[in-house]
Amino acid sequence: PTMAHSQALLVLENFIGGKFVPCSSYIDSYNPSTGDVYCKVPDSGKEEVEAAVKAAKDAFPIWSSKSPLERSQILNKLADLIEHDLEAFAQAESKDQGKTITFARTVDIPRAVHNFRFFASSILHHVTECTEMPTMGCVHYTSRSPVGVAGLISPWNLPLYLLTWKIAPAIACGNTVIAKPSEMTSVTAWMMCKLLEKAGVPPGVVNIVFGTGAKAGEALVCHPDVPLISFTGSTLTAQRITERSAPHCKRLSLELGGKNPAIIFDDADLSQCIPTTVRSSFANQGEICLCTSRIFVQRGIYSEFLKRFVAEAKKWKTGNPSDPTVDVGALISKEHLEKVRNYVKKAQAEGARVLCGEGVDPLALPPGNQKGYFMLPTVIAEVKDESCCMQEEIFGPVTCVVAFDTEEEVIKRANGVKYGLAATVWSGNVGRVHRVAHRLQSGLVWTNCWLVRDLNLPFGGMKASGIGREGAKDSYEFFTEVKTITIKH
Ligand code: NAD
Numbered sequence: 001p002t003m004a005h006s007q008a009l010l011v012l013e014n015f016i017g018g019k020f021v022p023c024s025s026y027i028d029s030y031n032p033s034t035g036d037v038y039c040k041v042p043d044s045g046k047e048e049v050e051a052a053v054k055a056a057k058d059a060f061p062i063w064s065s066k067s068p069l070e071r072s073q074i075l076n077k078l079a080d081l082i083e084h085d086l087e088a089f090a091q092a093e094s095k096d097q098g099k100t101i102t103f104a105r106t107v108d109i110p111r112a113v114h115n116f117r118f119f120a121s122s123i124l125h126h127v128t129e130c131t132e133m134p135t136m137g138c139v140h141y142t143s144r145s146p147v148g149v150a151g152l153i154s155p156w157n158l159p160l161y162l163l164t165w166k167i168a169p170a171i172a173c174g175n176t177v178i179a180k181p182s183e184m185t186s187v188t189a190w191m192m193c194k195l196l197e198k199a200g201v202p203p204g205v206v207n208i209v210f211g212t213g214a215k216a217g218e219a220l221v222c223h224p225d226v227p228l229i230s231f232t233g234s235t236l237t238a239q240r241i242t243e244r245s246a247p248h249c250k251r252l253s254l255e256l257g258g259k260n261p262a263i264i265f266d267d268a269d270l271s272q273c274i275p276t277t278v279r280s281s282f283a284n285q286g287e288i289c290l291c292t293s294r295i296f297v298q299r300g301i302y303s304e305f306l307k308r309f310v311a312e313a314k315k316w317k318t319g320n321p322s323d324p325t326v327d328v329g330a331l332i333s334k335e336h337l338e339k340v341r342n343y344v345k346k347a348q349a350e351g352a353r354v355l356c357g358e359g360v361d362p363l364a365l366p367p368g369n370q371k372g373y374f375m376l377p378t379v380i381a382e383v384k385d386e387s388c389c390m391q392e393e394i395f396g397p398v399t400c401v402v403a404f405d406t407e408e409e410v411i412k413r414a415n416g417v418k419y420g421l422a423a424t425v426w427s428g429n430v431g432r433v434h435r436v437a438h439r440l441q442s443g444l445v446w447t448n449c450w451l452v453r454d455l456n457l458p459f460g461g462m463k464a465s466g467i468g469r470e471g472a473k474d475s476y477e478f479f480t481e482v483k484t485i486t487i488k489h
Pocket of ligand 1: 158181214232236238240241256257395466
């Protein structure tokens with residue numbers, strides 16, 4: 001890749017103790033839609049993490065003693081400031097990640113704003129438990145307090161969205177934090193640091209250390225004074241984090257990968273189901289942990305579904321992410337694009353049929369995007385359940401469609417992977433929808449819809465998709481220690 005000559009490189013700095021701090025070495029960050037290096041990200045390690053831990057520990061006594069209402073007001077202020085700059089944040093997220101400007105404007109940044117508002121509100125409404133034991137003359141009650149310094153590690157697919165989903169509950173509960181965004185998508189986190197002081201977040205409450213997982217991430221995971229790690233990313237990295245943190249018995253929340261099924265019964269409303277399933281397969285280039293990648297269609301409607309699904313997928317326009325009419329932007333990196341393409345090749349080698357997209361349809365890109373990491377939405381059929389395309393998380397714009405006969409059979413096949421994050425079920429039969437939802441091994445089940453979230457309720461995965469849940473009550477419990485107090489009167 002060539003350097004972007006026309007513009008000066010954007011150089012990020014760590015944010016520690018309320019100050020921007022330069023780093024001794026930097027990592028190149030690419031614009032995925034052009035292939036140019038356009039930004040330098042600090043390559044932090046132990047030393048930077050040490051400084052951030054010190055700042056976070058120093059800030060903890062004051063921040064944790066503020067009332068929930070005071071913290072709530074600060075979170076709301078921060079939400080307002082991000083919202084005020086929504087367009088600048090959306091542009092930056094699109095450029096840094098490759099996602100379309102439309103997605104960044106309508107999903108990523110509004111949700112980041114909402115994360116702060118949501119936890120600013122929910123922190124005011126928790127009640128603790130109390131029980132009485134009249135015969136013993138006792139009352140028992142629980143009290144909750146923040147844990148201390150929280151380590152927050154997030155991935156590249158929804159950069160500010162997922163980072164704020166951790167920062168907001170952590171600081172709302174009175175913890176101080178060290179956050180490490182993905183080294184591939186660090187820009188919006190850095191932009192947010194510029195707003196913290198104005199929002200009234202005291203120095204040291206939110207520290208951001210940029211860098212790789214191997215250096216900065218591990219330094220955070222291994223630090224003895226960071227008792228809690230909230231991680232979103234791949235299952236492989238989660239295994240490593242579990243091992244590295246084990247000697248310290250840290251509290252872990254792990255939000256991991258998925259291989260999410262859509263189950264489409266012959267009584268489904270296809271006029272709703274088809275556009276939603278195209279969206280659930282290809283939104284954000286298929287780079288959402290909740291994206292559908294295995295579509296099970298009941299045999300009676302299989303050929304009609306396939307025909308209409310492929311026609312709908314072909315309508316999705318791939319190209320320059322900053323063009324508001326574009327539906328599919330660039331994938332995160334050259335390596336990732338290669339990996340995703342290889343899955344399609346493997347499927348073909350195994351005898352599956354590629355119905356549209358990669359290797360089948362021409363990909364016409366604007367002149368400025370010829371070196372970007374683009375790929376068309378790709379639909380694969382006649383693929384075996386045991387094939388790697390049906391078992392492994394591809395995390396790109398690739399989805400597999402297969403036929404099934406019975407309810408019993410499809411539940412077994414849908415559950416036949418190591419993951420268990422999200423599933424969708426399409427049917428007009430209420431009884432069937434409940435039966436199937438109960439039996440799916442999946443942290444989330446959407447019926448006749450996709451990605452409709454109420455942040456009050458638990459979010460997270462079963463099996464290799466994670467440990468723990470996040471949401472109003474779940475995040476509150478994760479980010480606090482509970483104590484049971486007994487009073488005899
Ligand atoms: P990744 O695991 O490679 O990286 C995630 C983060 O962990 C990055 O910040 C990375 O720098 C850091 N990291 C890497 N190695 C580390 C180590 N040894 N110690 C500490 N930190 C380390 O994941 P990714 O490729 O950035 O993201 C894609 C993955 O995230 C997919 O598997 C996707 O399904 C998953 N994901 C899950 C959810 C969810 O809520 N369940 C949401 C979004 C993404």
